[in-house]
Each structure stands twice: as C-alpha cells, then as structure tokens.
Amino acid sequence: MDGKALAARVRAEVAYGVAELGRPVGLATVLVGEDQASALYVRRKQEACEEVGIEPIHHELSGATSEEELLALVGRLNADERVTGILVQLPLPEHMDEGRVIRAIEPIKDVDGFHPVSAGHLLQGEPTFVAATPAGIMELLAAYEIPLEGARAVVVGRSNIVGKPIALLLLAENATVTMCHSRTRDLPGVVREADVVVAAVGRAGMVTREMVKEGATVVDVGINRVSGKVVGDVAEDVREVAGHLTPVPGGVGPMTIASLLRNTVRAGEYQAGRLAFPRG
Numbered sequence: 012m013d014g015k016a017l018a019a020r021v022r023a024e025v026a027y028g029v030a031e032l033g034r035p036v037g038l039a040t041v042l043v044g045e046d047q048a049s050a051l052y053v054r055r056k057q058e059a060c061e062e063v064g065i066e067p068i069h070h071e072l073s074g075a076t077s078e079e080e081l082l083a084l085v086g087r088l089n090a091d092e093r094v095t096g097i098l099v100q101l102p103l104p105e106h107m108d109e110g111r112v113i114r115a116i117e118p119i120k121d122v123d124g125f126h127p128v129s130a131g132h133l134l135q136g137e138p139t140f141v142a143a144t145p146a147g148i149m150e151l152l153a154a155y156e157i158p159l160e161g162a163r164a165v166v167v168g169r170s171n172i173v174g175k176p177i178a179l180l181l182l183a184e185n186a187t188v189t190m191c192h193s194r195t196r197d198l199p200g201v202v203r204e205a206d207v208v209v210a211a212v213g214r215a216g217m218v219t220r221e222m223v224k225e226g227a228t229v230v231d232v233g234i235n236r237v238s239g240k241v242v243g244d245v246a247e248d249v250r251e252v253a254g255h256l257t258p259v260p261g262g263v264g265p266m267t268i269a270s271l272l273r274n275t276v277r278a279g280e281y282q283a284g285r286l287a288f289p290r291g
C-alpha cells in the first residue's frame with residue numbers, strides 16, 4: 012500500500028481546503044530539547060505545511076526549559092489568532108509531565124488529537140480530531156478497499172497515540188478487534204487469526220512471517236533504526252505472505268503528516284464556524 016502516493020492526493024485536497032477557507036491557517040510546532048529524530052519529524056511537518064499553504068509557526072525550546080515555561084507558551088499559542096493548530100512534539104524531556112502539557116492545549120486547536128477531550132470524542136463515536144497516525148491508517152485501508160466489516164483485526168501495541176485509537180477506529184468499522192501487548196499470551200497464535208494486523212510496538216521485525224495468515228493486510232507503524240537503516244516492526248519476508256503491506260518508509264509515515272495537515276484545516280473550519288465543534 013503506497014502511502015506516499017495517497018498522501019500526495021490528500022495534500023492536494025488540503026491545499027484546496029486551505030484556499031477555500033479564505034482565512035490564514037497556521038500550525039504551531041513546539042520542539043523541546045535536542046532529540047535528532049524529533050527535530051527531523053518536526054521539520055518534515057513544517058515543510059509539508061508550506062507546501063499546502065499552512066503557515067508553520069515554529070518554537071524551539073532548550074531541554075532545560077521548565078514545565079511552567081512550556082505551559083506559558085502553550086497558553087500564548089491558545090490565545091494567538093494566527094495559530095489554528097498546536098502540536099507539541101513528543102517525547103518531552105523527563106522532567107515534564109506530558110499529560111499536563113497536552114491538557115493545556117485548547118481542544119479546538121488539538122490537531123494531534125492527543126487531548127483527553129479529543130480521545131473522549133473518539134471513544135464515544137463522535138470524533139473531532141483523530142490522532143494523525145491512526146487517521147492516516149484508516150484512510151489507507153479505505154483507499155485500498157480493505158474489507159473491515161466483520162473482519163478480524165489485531166492491533167499489536169497499546170499506546171495512546173496509535174494502538175488505542177486505531178482499535179477504536181477499526182471497531183467503528185465493525186471489525187472484531189483484539190489488542191495485544193507485552194503481556195499477551197501466545198502472541199503468534201493471536202496474530203495468525205488476523206485478517207488485518209496493525210504493528211505499532213517500536214521493535215524491529217517483531218511481526219514475523221510465521222505469525223501472518225496468507226493474504227492478510229499488514230500495516231507497519233514502526234520506525235526503527237537498525238545499523239543506520241530505517242526499518243519497521245514487520246519482518247522483510249512478511250511480504251511473501253501478506254495480501255497488502257505498508258512499506259517502511261513510504262507507508263504510514265507520509266499518511267501521518269497528511270492527516271495532521273487535514274486536521275489543521277479542519278481546526279480552521281471549526282474556528283471559522285463552518286463546522287460545529289462539540290463542547291468538551
């Protein structure tokens with residue numbers, strides 16, 4: 012499944028949406044500390060913004076910044092009319108409470124979909140902002156017409172930003188969803204039952220060929236660096252048995268960025284009163 016090609020289509024739609032909105036759209040990105048991977052991800056998001064006519068508004072803070080200073084910045088971004096969406100890149104330095112920082116973001120600007128209000132809307136079947144990676148995965152599955160109704164879906168990994176929301180989204184499409192994690196008994200046996208597998212653990216090659224049913228759809232969310240190379244959570248040879256597979260790179264990654272852009276225009280639409288935003 013070619014995430015790069017589909018993401019280009021989504022970006023074109025977003026560019027159209029930005030132009031059509033008729034008011035400026037800005038995405039504030041906040042990077043705290045010197046993590047190289049995070050810096051690269053944020054740079055990619057800024058470049059993607061520029062491409063579709065969203066103004067990137069970047070804030071870079073040193074790793075020694077206090078949580079209070081970061082919360083004060085989030086408060087200013089909440090109040091700033093130029094800022095349509097706010098993205099605080101995770102992980103944050105150890106001395107900060109990520110939950111507290113995310114909760115400080117105004118739900119109507121929560122384009123990452125990490126705020127408990129956004130997560131709650133998703134849980135109750137009325138999504139506002141869905142986290143970009145799971146939203147992008149659903150769009151890929153839809154584009155490739157992967158049947159989900161009554162399908163067995165197995166999600167490996169239970170993070171708040173991928174595992175839990177993708178499980179809810181698959182459930183909303185009437186899949187029978189099983190969530191697996193580090194304490195799951197007989198992981199290979201459970202995964203082997205799946206028509207759709209989502210691997211979101213962050214461990215290179217953890218889904219192996221022996222674990223995948225012939226013809227299954229396999230979504231690889233992993234980005235792992237192994238001796239200088241970027242590889243996913245799914246082993247190379249799974250492609251021999253999978254019916255559909257997302258490559259790493261070029262699968263889920265580009266869709267994540269495209270979905271973030273889409274959420275940012277949607278935030279602009281809410282703020283312009285074009286879409287009703289449920290009260291948080």
Ligand code: GUN
Binds near residue numbers: 098099101102143144
């Ligand atoms: N860290 C890893 N993925 C993400 C993401 O999608 N958004 C943010 N803010 N931080 C991340």
